[in-house]
Amino acid sequence: MKRIKLRPSKRLVQILSVIVLLVVVSALIELSSLFVTLLLCIPLLIACVDCYFSRFGHNVSIELSTNQNMALYRWQPIKLLLKNKAKQVLRADISIHLTNALELAEAVKSIELEAxxxxxxxxxxxxxxxxxADISAVELRITSAFGLWQSNWLATHRTQLKVYPDFSRVTSKQHLNGVTNKPINGLKLTKKRGDGIEFHQLREYRQGDSVRQIDWQATSKRRKLISREYQEEQNQHVIVMLDASKKMAIEAKEGSHFDHALNALLLLSHTVLKQGDWFSMQSFNQNVRWLPSVKGAQNVSRVMNHFYDLYPDQSSSDYVVAVNQLIAKRSKRSLVLLVTTxxxxxxxxxxPAIKLLQxxxxxxxxxxxxxxxxxxxxxxxxKYEDATSYCAALSLLNTHKKNMAKLRKEGVIAIDCNPEQLLPHVLNTYLNVKHSGAL
Structure with missing residues (x-):
C-alpha cells in the first residue's frame, strides 16, 4: 500500500482547541510559565510520536471480488475481504475507487478489526x-494508535468490467406484449412449398394433415398412415442495419432511441440464432461496425461483445453510403432490417438507398x-403559441404518414413504433418474414 495523505483527526483538533483555551485562561489568572509550557509540550510530544508511527505501512491484506459482467442500471454486490495481520487494532474507513460510469450505494464503510x-x-x-469500466483501487483511511491522525493508504486492485444492456427489463411482460406473429403491413402470409420448407421428421397421421404430407412408403411398411413433418428453412440470413447518428440520441423512457434499439436487436439476434438462421449486423455512420455471418445460439455472446459499448455520434445519417457498404459485404438475398428515426x-x-438495397x-x-x-x-x-405548435406537430405527423405510405408502395415493409415497443415489432417482422416464405 502507498500512503497518499496525512491529516489531523477531529480528536487532535479538539485537544488543541482545549489547550489553547487553557493557555488563555492561565495567562489571565497568571499561572506559572512552567505549567503553561508543560500544558503545551506534553500533548504536542504525544501528537508527534503518534504521527511518526502512523507513517509506517500497515500489515493489511485486501481481496476484492465481483462479477466482471454487469447489467446497466442494476445493482451488483462487491465483496471486500480484509485481513489485519498486525498486532494492533485496525480502525479504518474504507472506500473503493471507480470510473465515472459506476457508482456505489454507500461510498464509505467503517471497520474496527482486532489483531x-x-x-x-x-x-x-x-x-x-x-x-x-473498471475498479482501480481500494482506499483505507486509517486512524493512528492514539487516534490523533488519519492517514490515507491506497491499495491498487484493478478489475476490468463490461457493462451490458439489462435484458431483464427488455424481456419483461410489458415489453414482449404483442409478440404473437401478427401479420404486418406489406407482407402477404402464404403456406410455403418446395424450397421454403425442410423435412423434419416422420410421425403418425393427424386429423387435418394434407394428403401431400402422407409418406406412402412408410405407411405401407408400418400399415398405418404416416405423415411427413416439415419445418421452416434454417439457413435464412437476417441483417440488421442500425443507425448510429445523432437522431438516435433522442431521449425516451429508460434510455435513448439508440439504447432501446440496441437492446431489442441483441435480443433479436438471440431469437434468429435459436431458429437456426444466420445473423449479421452493421452499425453505420462515422464509425462503421460490421459483424458478419454468426450462426448457432451458443454464439450470441459474439453479437453482444461486438456492440455492447457502441454509442451514436454527432453526425447525420448517410443511408446511401451505408447501403453501398453493406452490399459490398453481402449481396446474396437476405432480410435487411434498417432501424432508424x-x-x-x-x-x-x-x-434512393432503399431502392438500391431492394x-x-x-x-x-x-x-x-x-x-x-x-x-x-x-x-x-x-394560447396562440400552443396552437402554432399543435399545427406544426400535426403537419409533421401527416407528412410522416405520407412518407411511410410511399415506402410501402415501393414494396418496403415499413413499420412505426415507440421505443418501448421496439422489441415485439422487430421480432414480429422477422418471424412473419420467416413463416411467409418471402425470402
Whole structure:
C-alpha cells in the first residue's frame, strides 16, 4: 500500500482547541510559565510520536471480488475481504475507487478489526453507462494508535468490467406484449412449398394433415398412415442495419432511441440464432461496425461483445453510403432490417438507398417514433403559441404518414413504433418474414 495523505483527526483538533483555551485562561489568572509550557509540550510530544508511527505501512491484506459482467442500471454486490495481520487494532474507513460510469450505494464503510482477524464488507455498485469500466483501487483511511491522525493508504486492485444492456427489463411482460406473429403491413402470409420448407421428421397421421404430407412408403411398411413433418428453412440470413447518428440520441423512457434499439436487436439476434438462421449486423455512420455471418445460439455472446459499448455520434445519417457498404459485404438475398428515426428531411435521402438495397435484399424499415411530436399533440391549447405548435406537430405527423405510405408502395415493409415497443415489432417482422416464405 502507498500512503497518499496525512491529516489531523477531529480528536487532535479538539485537544488543541482545549489547550489553547487553557493557555488563555492561565495567562489571565497568571499561572506559572512552567505549567503553561508543560500544558503545551506534553500533548504536542504525544501528537508527534503518534504521527511518526502512523507513517509506517500497515500489515493489511485486501481481496476484492465481483462479477466482471454487469447489467446497466442494476445493482451488483462487491465483496471486500480484509485481513489485519498486525498486532494492533485496525480502525479504518474504507472506500473503493471507480470510473465515472459506476457508482456505489454507500461510498464509505467503517471497520474496527482486532489483531490477526479478518472481516468481509459488502458494497452495492451499479453502472449508468454501457461499455468498459473498471475498479482501480481500494482506499483505507486509517486512524493512528492514539487516534490523533488519519492517514490515507491506497491499495491498487484493478478489475476490468463490461457493462451490458439489462435484458431483464427488455424481456419483461410489458415489453414482449404483442409478440404473437401478427401479420404486418406489406407482407402477404402464404403456406410455403418446395424450397421454403425442410423435412423434419416422420410421425403418425393427424386429423387435418394434407394428403401431400402422407409418406406412402412408410405407411405401407408400418400399415398405418404416416405423415411427413416439415419445418421452416434454417439457413435464412437476417441483417440488421442500425443507425448510429445523432437522431438516435433522442431521449425516451429508460434510455435513448439508440439504447432501446440496441437492446431489442441483441435480443433479436438471440431469437434468429435459436431458429437456426444466420445473423449479421452493421452499425453505420462515422464509425462503421460490421459483424458478419454468426450462426448457432451458443454464439450470441459474439453479437453482444461486438456492440455492447457502441454509442451514436454527432453526425447525420448517410443511408446511401451505408447501403453501398453493406452490399459490398453481402449481396446474396437476405432480410435487411434498417432501424432508424426518420425526420421530415430523411425520406429524400432514404428512398434512393432503399431502392438500391431492394435490388439485392428484402427490406424492412423500422422507424422509432419521436415522442416529442405526440406529446405536443396531447397538450391542451390555451394560447396562440400552443396552437402554432399543435399545427406544426400535426403537419409533421401527416407528412410522416405520407412518407411511410410511399415506402410501402415501393414494396418496403415499413413499420412505426415507440421505443418501448421496439422489441415485439422487430421480432414480429422477422418471424412473419420467416413463416411467409418471402425470402
Amino acid at each position: 490477526n482477524q479478518q472481516a468481509e464488507l459488502s458494497y452495492s455498485m451499479r453502472a449508468h453507462k454501457r461499455g468498459d 426518420l425526420d421530415e428531411q430523411s425520406i429524400d435521402e432514404l428512398l 435490388k439485392h435484399h428484402l427490406v424492412a424499415l423500422i422507424n422509432i417514433n419521436n415522442r416529442s411530436v405526440s406529446e405536443v399533440l396531447k397538450e391542451p391549447i390555451q
